Amino acid sequence: DIQMTQSPSSLSATIGDKVTITCRASQIISSYLNWYQQRPGKAPSLLIYDASTFQSGVPSRFSGSGSGTDFSLTINSVQPEDFGTYYCQQSYSTPYTFGQGTKVEIK
């Protein structure tokens, strides 16, 4: 199975900060990497797919980059509604695997 490792596991940000979350795959996955946001008590929600393509309705302050094994999700100018846990997920092969999550707290 492909292992997905995220860092950091948690962070605290002030409104307006730029935040970057990284995700590393245990083998090359091309650009087959998706990002999700999960708010407490809710299901995950797709933000970005294929490493850098926005899902419809996602604010432009979110961006994704990377290919191969190293990926990142950036939130430019963090807003109050961006709190929650962010997960990466590889879609290169089954079993589809997720990272352990990065919890974002807004100060």
Added chain:
Amino acid sequence: EVQLVESGGGLVQPGGSQRLSCAASGFTFSSFWMHWVRQVPGKGPVWVSRINGDGSRTHYADSVKGRFTISRDNTKNTLYLQMSSLRIDDTGVYYCVRDTIGGRTKFDSWGQGILVTVSS
């Protein structure tokens, strides 16, 4: 609007069985691959199984292979997960998830989730 509503969860004893259902609406159900994903609170989601649009192709995580069966009834727009020989580590919130059409798998719509607790 896409809606996915799970039902059938609850408390079950180790070794027991449970069937989850997911009622889909707001889209052409038979056109989409569908998945089950589970999550232990505080942990990352774990993919469990998937099925293609006409139900002819299924895939499972190794941890559930031989114990779980995914199926669908396109006349009722409903997805199922039959779980048997349940273990304590099958406990979690189970989500019914829609895949997008075209391209690689991406989970673009999720149900609200249903809790399955395996405990004696």
